[in-house]
Amino acid sequence: MQLVPQDALFSNEVLNEATEIMNIELLIRPNIKSLQPYRAARHDYASGILLDANENSFGSVISFDDVELNRYPDPLQAQLRSKLASLYGVQTENVFVGVGSDEAIDLLMRVFCEPGQDSIVILEPTYGMYRVSANINNVAVRSVLLTDDFQIDIEAVEQAIDPTTKMIFCCSPNNPTANLLHREDILTLARQHSAMVVVDEAYVDFSSERSLVEEIQRVPNLVVLRTLSKAWGLAALRLGAAIAQPTLISYLLKIKAPYNINALTHHEALRALPNISTMRATIAEILVERQRLAQALANIEYVERVFPSEANFLLVRVERARSVYEQLAQHGIIVRDRSAEPKLAGCLRITVGTPEQNDALITAMREIQP
Numbered sequence: 001m002q003l004v005p006q007d008a009l010f011s012n013e014v015l016n017e018a019t020e021i022m023n024i025e026l027l028i029r030p031n032i033k034s035l036q037p038y039r040a041a042r043h044d045y046a047s048g049i050l051l052d053a054n055e056n057s058f059g060s061v062i063s064f065d066d067v068e069l070n071r072y073p074d075p076l077q078a079q080l081r082s083k084l085a086s087l088y089g090v091q092t093e094n095v096f097v098g099v100g101s102d103e104a105i106d107l108l109m110r111v112f113c114e115p116g117q118d119s120i121v122i123l124e125p126t127y128g129m130y131r132v133s134a135n136i137n138n139v140a141v142r143s144v145l146l147t148d149d150f151q152i153d154i155e156a157v158e159q160a161i162d163p164t165t166k167m168i169f170c171c172s173p174n175n176p177t178a179n180l181l182h183r184e185d186i187l188t189l190a191r192q193h194s195a196m197v198v199v200d201e202a203y204v205d206f207s208s209e210r211s212l213v214e215e216i217q218r219v220p221n222l223v224v225l226r227t228l229s230k231a232w233g234l235a236a237l238r239l240g241a242a243i244a245q246p247t248l249i250s251y252l253l254k255i256k257a258p259y260n261i262n263a264l265t266h267h268e269a270l271r272a273l274p275n276i277s278t279m280r281a282t283i284a285e286i287l288v289e290r291q292r293l294a295q296a297l298a299n300i301e302y303v304e305r306v307f308p309s310e311a312n313f314l315l316v317r318v319e320r321a322r323s324v325y326e327q328l329a330q331h332g333i334i335v336r337d338r339s340a341e342p343k344l345a346g347c348l349r350i351t352v353g354t355p356e357q358n359d360a361l362i363t364a365m366r367e368i369q370p
């Protein structure tokens with residue numbers, strides 16, 4: 001593989017060919033490259049008379065199915081990563097599992113961004129954790145606003161990027177605007193820049209678009225984030241995945257906490273994954289409710305706009321959003337007030353509920369006089 005010299009990474013001649021020749025090793029922080037990771041004896045031997053980890057050999061005070069609660073869990077989560085790889089149509093070495101996709105976001109920050117020096121680009125309004133995670137890691141945030149139809153402003157992104165920019169976060173479908181970003185725009189960014197392009201697909205299962213996971217073999221600087229928190233209904237398990245080329249996955253595995261995924265989560269996720277038809281049936285119900293809710297809300301006098309949704313929530317522009325938000329809370333219905341976000345004046349984000357919950361919301365919205 002031909003290598004791109006560090007200082008040539010941002011020259012246009014090189015970038016045109018970047019997809020073919022890009023080596024993401026050049027983007028990895030030097031201290032992460034040279035890091036000696038923590039190694040447990042369990043990395044070498046996983047069975048036998050286990051006297052290596054100062055666990056309680058007598059057992060634990062409670063039991064749970066066939067999970068050995070007294071033992072540290074598999075640090076490499078082999079079984080789970082293999083099952084998720086089949087689900088996403090990739091190989092095990094393309095999959096990292098984290099404590100929610102939030103852990104992956106944080107670890108990506110630590111793999112690529114030198115604190116106090118490097119930057120990321122985020123496309124706002126968007127999911128808040130990219131900024132929070134960057135702030136925690138002392139990484140500068142370049143905020144580029146989405147266009148008025150909530151798409152990527154490619155020119156503005158070009159202007160925001162410089163050699164310190166190590167990642168561009170694209171959330172698609174985007175939270176809280178609920179729309180898909182144009183696939184070609186995301187790929188264009190990845191092809192034209194040597195920064196990593198992180199596509200957060202937390203809501204893709206609710207959308208009409210296929211995942212960008214299928215592009216990771218062709219586009220070395222693409223990372224796709226998925227989660228079991230939404231379509232699978234398993235937010236309590238805290239399980240998310242980053243899907244990328246094996247080189248990057250090996251760095252994420254190198255720097256994660258040794259036992260980041262606990263045995264109960266591992267066990268329950270394995271139990272959940274075969275239930276794909278139940279998951280799909282729930283999505284179908286949510287989509288029916290999304291449509292019904294959108295129509296009902298659009299007919300309410302003070303609702304100015306219900307934005308099209310490709311996710312399990314609706315973005316709704318209303319008159320006097322704060323008042324609507326507070327009055328809904330008085331009715332015991334909690335939604336998210338996003339009206340202080342750029343481009344979202346008057347906007348509430350409302351998760352699609354069960355038919356009964358949606359009925360309650362619609363009734364309350366009809367009663368409210370903002």
Ligand SMILES: Cc1ncc(COP(=O)(O)O)c(C=O)c1O
Nearest residue numbers: 100101102127175202227229240
């Ligand atoms: C776009 C987006 N990404 C990631 C997450 C967090 O996912 P997880 O529960 O896997 O940490 C959320 C949660 O709301 C989200 O909206």
